Amino acid sequence: MTARTGEARTGEARTGDTLSGGWLIRGARPLGGAATDLLLRDGIIAAVGPEAAAAAPRGTRVHDATGLIALPGLVDLHTHLREPGREDAETVDTGTQAAALGGYTAVFAMANTDPVADTAGVVEQVWRLGQAAGHCAVHPVGAVTAGLSGTRLAELGAMATSAARVRVFSDDGHCVADPLLMRRALEYVKAFDGVIAQHAEEPRLTEGAQMHEGAVSARLGLPGWPAAAEEAIIARDALLAGQVGSRLHVCHVSTAGSVDIIRWAKARGWRISAEVTPHHLLLTDDLAESYDPVYKVNPPLRTAEDVEALRAGLADGTIDCVATDHAPHAAQDKETEWDAARPGMLGLQTALSIVISTMVEADRLDWAGVADRMSLSPAWIGGLAPAVAAGPAVATGPGVPTGPGLPTGPGVPTDPAAALGPGRPADLLLLDATERWTVEPDRLASRGRNTPYAGMTLPGVVRATFMRGRPTALDGKIQ
Amino acid sequence: MRHLLSAASLSRVDALLVLDTAQRMADMTGRTAARTVRKLPTLRGRTVVNLFYEDSTRTRTSFELAAKRLSADVINFSAKGSSVAKGESLKDTALTLEAMGADAVVCRHPSSGAPHRLSGWVRGSVVNAGDGTHEHPTQALLDAFTIRQRLGRVEGLAVTIVGDVLHSRVARSNVWLLSTLGARVTVVAPPTLVPAGIDCWPVDVSYDIDAVLGKSDVVMMLRVQRERMNAAFFPTEREYTRRYGLDADRLAAMPPDSIVMHPGPMIRGMEIASDVADSPRSTIVDQVTNGVSVRMAVLYLLLGGAE
Numbered sequence: 001m002t003a004r005t006g007e008a009r010t011g012e013a014r015t016g017d018t019l020s021g022g023w024l025i026r027g028a029r030p031l032g033g034a035a036t037d038l039l040l041r042d043g044i045i046a047a048v049g050p051e052a053a054a055a056a057p058r059g060t061r062v063h064d065a066t067g068l069i070a071l072p073g074l075v076d077l078h079t080h081l082r083e084p085g086r087e088d089a090e091t092v093d094t095g096t097q098a099a100a101l102g103g104y105t106a107v108f109a110m111a112n113t114d115p116v117a118d119t120a121g122v123v124e125q126v127w128r129l130g131q132a133a134g135h136c137a138v139h140p141v142g143a144v145t146a147g148l149s150g151t152r153l154a155e156l157g158a159m160a161t162s163a164a165r166v167r168v169f170s171d172d173g174h175c176v177a178d179p180l181l182m183r184r185a186l187e188y189v190k191a192f193d194g195v196i197a198q199h200a201e202e203p204r205l206t207e208g209a210q211m212h213e214g215a216v217s218a219r220l221g222l223p224g225w226p227a228a229a230e231e232a233i234i235a236r237d238a239l240l241a242g243q244v245g246s247r248l249h250v251c252h253v254s255t256a257g258s259v260d261i262i263r264w265a266k267a268r269g270w271r272i273s274a275e276v277t278p279h280h281l282l283l284t285d286d287l288a289e290s291y292d293p294v295y296k297v298n299p300p301l302r303t304a305e306d307v308e309a310l311r312a313g314l315a316d317g318t319i320d321c322v323a324t325d326h327a328p329h330a331a332q333d334k335e336t337e338w339d340a341a342r343p344g345m346l347g348l349q350t351a352l353s354i355v356i357s358t359m360v361e362a363d364r365l366d367w368a369g370v371a372d373r374m375s376l377s378p379a380w381i382g383g384l385a386p387a388v389a390a391g392p393a394v395a396t397g398p399g400v401p402t403g404p405g406l407p408t409g410p411g412v413p414t415d416p417a418a419a420l421g422p423g424r425p426a427d428l429l430l431l432d433a434t435e436r437w438t439v440e441p442d443r444l445a446s447r448g449r450n451t452p453y454a455g456m457t458l459p460g461v462v463r464a465t466f467m468r469g470r471p472t473a474l475d476g477k478i479q
Numbered sequence: 480m481r482h483l484l485s486a487a488s489l490s491r492v493d494a495l496l497v498l499d500t501a502q503r504m505a506d507m508t509g510r511t512a513a514r515t516v517r518k519l520p521t522l523r524g525r526t527v528v529n530l531f532y533e534d535s536t537r538t539r540t541s542f543e544l545a546a547k548r549l550s551a552d553v554i555n556f557s558a559k560g561s562s563v564a565k566g567e568s569l570k571d572t573a574l575t576l577e578a579m580g581a582d583a584v585v586c587r588h589p590s591s592g593a594p595h596r597l598s599g600w601v602r603g604s605v606v607n608a609g610d611g612t613h614e615h616p617t618q619a620l621l622d623a624f625t626i627r628q629r630l631g632r633v634e635g636l637a638v639t640i641v642g643d644v645l646h647s648r649v650a651r652s653n654v655w656l657l658s659t660l661g662a663r664v665t666v667v668a669p670p671t672l673v674p675a676g677i678d679c680w681p682v683d684v685s686y687d688i689d690a691v692l693g694k695s696d697v698v699m700m701l702r703v704q705r706e707r708m709n710a711a712f713f714p715t716e717r718e719y720t721r722r723y724g725l726d727a728d729r730l731a732a733m734p735p736d737s738i739v740m741h742p743g744p745m746i747r748g749m750e751i752a753s754d755v756a757d758s759p760r761s762t763i764v765d766q767v768t769n770g771v772s773v774r775m776a777v778l779y780l781l782l783g784g785a786e
Contacts, residue, residue, distance in 0.1 A: 210591075218676030219487065221591040221613030221651060226675070291592030335570050337590035339611070 021059045023469065024052060027066035028430055030420040032367035038070065040426040043468035048422055063471075065430045068463055069367055072375040072419040073105025073136075073427030074352065077168065077197070077275055077382055078251060078323035080344065081107070081138070083129060084122070085114025089448045090328035092126060096135035097445040098326070098348040100472035103429035103462040105136050107326075107348070108382055111143040112173040118143035118154035120162035127164035135472050136465075139382060142166040144185050144196060148174050153185060160192040167383035170197035172251055173298075175233055177203050182237060186246035195247040195273075195381065198237050200258070201299065205229035210339050212285040212300040220288060222338060225300050227255040234258050238265035238272055249381055250274040252325050254299040256309030263318045273381045275323035276310045278347055278354035283307075283452060293334050293341030294452050297327070300343075314373060315364040321378040324351045328448025346451040349444050353458035356433065361459060371416040426469035435461040445478070482598045482605040483777055486616040486652040491659050498624050500776035501769070508548050509772060521783050522551035528581040530572070530597075531608070532558040532588045537743060537767070538608050542585045542617075545774035551782075554581075569593060573600035582782055586610070604781040612646045618742050619652035621773040623660055625762050626697055628769065629738050634661030639691050641667040641723060642701025642750055643712075645674045649742045650701055654682055665691050669723065671712040672703075688723055692732045699740040700725050700751045716749060726752040730760065738762050 022041035029035050030048075037052035038045055039060070047055040076099065082090035092109070099107050109126050111117035117126060123140035130138020142159035146152050148171045159166040169189060176182045176198060185196050206229045211217050213224020234250055238261060241248035250262060253274045265272050279297060284304050287295040295301060313319040327344025334341050355374065359365040365373065379385050420428060438457045441449040465473040472479055480493055489497075508517040527546040531539050539555065546553045556576070569588075576584055583604040586594040591611030598605040609615040626633050638657050644650045644666050657664050658681040665683040666673065677684055685691050692698065703723075705716060713719045725739065733739075739751075739761045747753045756763060 213675045215676035215679035218674035218679065219651070221611055221648060223612075224675055291595045332568060335568070337569055337588065337593045337596055339590045340569075 021061060022046070022056065023466065023471070024056045024060050024062045025065050025070070025430070026053075026062060027064065028068050028070040030070045031371055031417055032069050032433075033417075035066070038420065038428075040466060040469040043426055045420060045422055045424050045426050048420070063430075063464060065463070067432070067434075068430040069433050070420055071103070071367065071371050071429050071431060072416070073429055073465065073467060074103045074374045075378040075382065075384065076104050076107040076324050076326065076348065076351070077249070077321060077378045078172070078277075078325045079107040079109055079348065080112070080325070080327045081109045081126070082328060083113065084125065086330070088330045089333070090446055092129035092138060093133040093135070094445055094447050095326070095328070095348070096130060096133050096138060097478050098346070100135040100465050100467070100478060101445055101462065101476065102349040103352050103431070103465050104348060105427040105465065105467040105472070106139060106379065106384060107136055108139045108141050108168055110172045111141045111170060112148060116143050116147050117141065118146050118148070120155065120158040120164075123159050123164040123166050124162050135478065136467055139168070139384070140164045140166055141172070141197065142169045144169045144171045144176050145181065150174060150177055150181065153181070153188065156185070156189055156194065157192065160189075160194060167192070167194050168197050168249070168381075169194055170199065170251065172197065172199045175199050175201040175203060177233075179236060179240070183240050183244060186241055186248060187244045190246055193247075193383065195249050195383070197249040197251050198233065199251050200230045200233035200237070202229040202232050205232070209300075211288045211296070212302045214285060214303060216285045216288055220291070222288065227257055227302070227306075230255055230299055231257040231261055235261050238262070238270060241272055242268060242270040245271070247271045247273070252277050252280065252299055252323070253310065253313070253319055254280050254302050254306065256306045259309045259313035259318055263313070266318065273320040273377070274318070275321050275378070276314055276319045277325045278322060278351045279325075279345055279452060280310055281307060281314070281322075281358045282354050287452070288338070291338050293336060293338050294345065294450050294454075296338060296341050296343050297325075297345050298343035311358060311362070311364060314359065315369075320381060321373050322351060322355055323378065324348050326446075328446045329450050330448060334450050344450070346444060346446050346448060348446070350439060350451065350453050350458065352431070352462065353437070353460045354453075356460040357458055360433075368416040371419060376416055376419055426466055428466050429462055430464040432461045432463050433459065437461050480780060482594075483616055483781065484595050484598060484605065484607045485614045486619045486656040486659075487614070489616070489656060489659060494620070494623070494656060494659055497620055497773065497776050497780060498627060500780060501620070501624050501772040504775040504779070505769070505772040508775070510768070518548050518550060520550045521779055522546065522549040525551045525582040525782050526580060527551045527553050527583045527585060527778060528576050529553065529555045530576065530584050530586045531555070532586075532593070533609070535587050535609065538587060541767070541770040542606075542608060542774050545771050546778055548771070549775055549778055549783075551778065569596065570600055573597050577601045577603070583778060606777060606781065609648055611648065612651075613648050614652045615648040616652045616656070617770070617774055617777055618649050619656040620777070621766055621770040622653055622699065622740060622742070623656055624769045624773050625740065625766050626738070628765065629762060630696060630736070633657060636662045636696040637665070637694055638662045638697040638699065639665045639667055639695040640699045640701065641688055641725065643672045643703045643707060644668045644677075644701070645672045646704075646707070647701050653699065654680055658682070665695070667691060667723065669713050669719070672707070688729065689732065692729055693734070695733060696737050697740060698725065698733060698737065699742075700745070701742070702745060703750050705746075705749070720749055724750055724752065725755050727754050730755050730758065740766060742766065
């Protein structure tokens with residue numbers, strides 16, 4: 001079925017002022033529930049249900065969403081927008097277009113740009129570029145260490161108090177390997193309720209590593225990236241975070257052992273959150289047999305057993321959220337020998353479809369679960385949700401299901417349905433879950449073309465994305 | 480067969496075809512051939528490019544000689560002194576060779592899988608002449624040829640491969656080819672030089688060379704680079720030699736008809752003692768001779784065999 005953007009319900013459509021004019025979404029099914037109407041006005045969800053139409057003033061536009069599922073706008077904690085520095089691979093503009101088309105209303109832009117986002121100046125630049133593009137909110141991630149060098153702290157406080165209001169800090173691409181520096185970083189960001197997002201990779205154990213260490217790497221003669229190199233850092237950091245009572249976020253968890261360690265750490269009540277990428281939920285290391293670096297990513301694709309553990313961890317909340325690790329690359333950085341290629345793959349426009357394919361269609365997450373793992377949890381981890389009382393974690397004790405594993409203080413929308421309730425920000429997407437689409441790299445919005453899903457037919461088509469009441473993407477077109 | 484990228488992908492039938500063809504090549508152009516002109520006109524007018532990104536005089540020369548004995552035009556395109564040194568990508572180099580009409584590209588490359596990538600970019604045949612730590616299929620074919628020549632068969636033989644299996648493309652190719660041909664393969668190495676995931680290979684693994692020598696028909700020694708000890712793969716050269724080197728005492732423990740092989744270049748005194756390398760049981764020089772015949776067979780089958 002096709003959603004259509006209707007003419008003005010009454011009077012003339014007002015051009016250029018859709019925010020105050022508002023939108024009436026008709027017949028949408030919030031979180032897959034009963035069909036209802038939503039009135040978006042002044043950037044918020046002004047009314048839901050039968051009264052929505054009645055409350056719509058003249059000039060309100062109507063969007064027919066009959067049969068479509070409404071989800072809160074997706075939030076990506078892990079996006080590489082490449083600007084400044086590698087505008088041939090992606091820009092803030094093109095990357096956020098991909099985000100909007102994929103159903104995202106907010107992305108966290110990783111710090112490994114050139115120059116590195118390790119000063120207030122660079123994070124403010126990225127933040128302003130995001131505002132200027134207007135396709136989705138761009139929240140810069142600050143580097144933990146100056147120049148991603150791993151040797152001394154960047155000015156974390158300056159970035160936190162800048163216009164970009166940075167709360168997530170990461171050297172992603174590199175591990176903060178020095179244990180003392182990691183401890184200090186975890187402690188230091190407590191002053192502004194920041195979180196350190198760790199790229200967990202013991203560097204000595206992965207020197208020259210090209211793919212998951214196992215049967216396939218042995219046969220292909222590609223140096224292996226052992227699971228222990230990830231798990232050792234996660235275990236160490238969990239212990240540090242527990243020791244100093246700080247917040248730790250684990251980027252792109254990729255192994256079954258990592259899931260076990262995070263489950264153990266959360267059971268102790270430590271403030272740890274974790275993400276998994278769509279590609280680690282679907283793809284496995286045997287794809288490297290083609291030697292096509294489109295499958296080269298860091299951490300690498302792992303085994304079917306790891307994929308299963310990641311899906312189980314995401315389902316039971318051990319892994320809090322899905323983050324894309326969207327990593328565009330220019331053609332010349334992928335059309336090479338395997339070991340000469342840069343690691344990473346596109347993710348923003350395919351993430352929701354991969355989650356539907358691996359989790360929803362397998363009955364491991366319902367739509368409320370998708371909303372939690374792709375919108376509410378990442379928003380909370382990134383500090384976007386309404387103010388949360390600072391202070392120590394709510395200890396849940398071993399054996400108690402911890403859900404997303406984070407304190408459920410005031411303002412954390414524990415009920416995903418509330419995310420689409422009256423008064424909430426009008427950040428949402430409309431999804432045709434029954435439709436399937438085929439991934440064509442040339443038709444993606446990103447400058448890079450490095451999607452591992454080329455030619456695959458995936459479930460779920462995003463029909464519309466609204467950010468603060470304004471459509472950013474409608475029927476596959478940027479607004 | 481369009482390309483020869485790995486021994487793992489060779490069927491038993493194809494492998495035997497290469498070995499039988501190589502025998503014909505040896506009969507026609509080898510040292511003992513009746514002909515006085517040791518050259519065949521088979522590939523006249525065809526162009527073979529040796530694309531070598533690593534220095535390897537012995538392999539390149541062997542391929543060059545093989546192509547010339549088949550009357551092909553041979554171009555040596557080495558990484559040094561070409562546009563490659565200026566940073567041209569493998570893909571652009573491939574497109575250049577393609578535009579020049581190369582019928583076959585023989586590729587030696589430090590990156591595992593590079594010939595595989597190349598085969599997607601050129602229309603001609605690609606022969607893997609050694610890629611990173613992946614494979615070196617013509618080496619395994621010439622080793623199988625040499626085993627057959629010396630012992631009459633490969634099937635049913637016990638072959639022991641000793642040394643740096645982790646980093647060895649020769650070991651990988653031999654493991655797959657020799658097991659395809661019915662040999663029972665055992666690899667012997669310090670545990671640090673055995674790849675994780677070897678349990679999926681069709682081999683037995685031992686850390687004790689003395690436990691397997693007595694039941695080995697073939698012992699294949701691999702080169703061990705001295706630099707490996709700096710990365711803590713083993714403590715010292717002396718300890719490696721003591722635990723895994725093949726000396727006269729160990730040779731004496733092998734069955735009387737067994738043979739000793741080495742792909743070269745060897746480090747005398749490290750993995751193999753000089754008197755072992757030079758003994759009549761050593762096939763090291765035969766391997767070099769047979770390499771030309773085997774590479775002739777490969778080029779012939781890829782470029783001309785169908786006609």
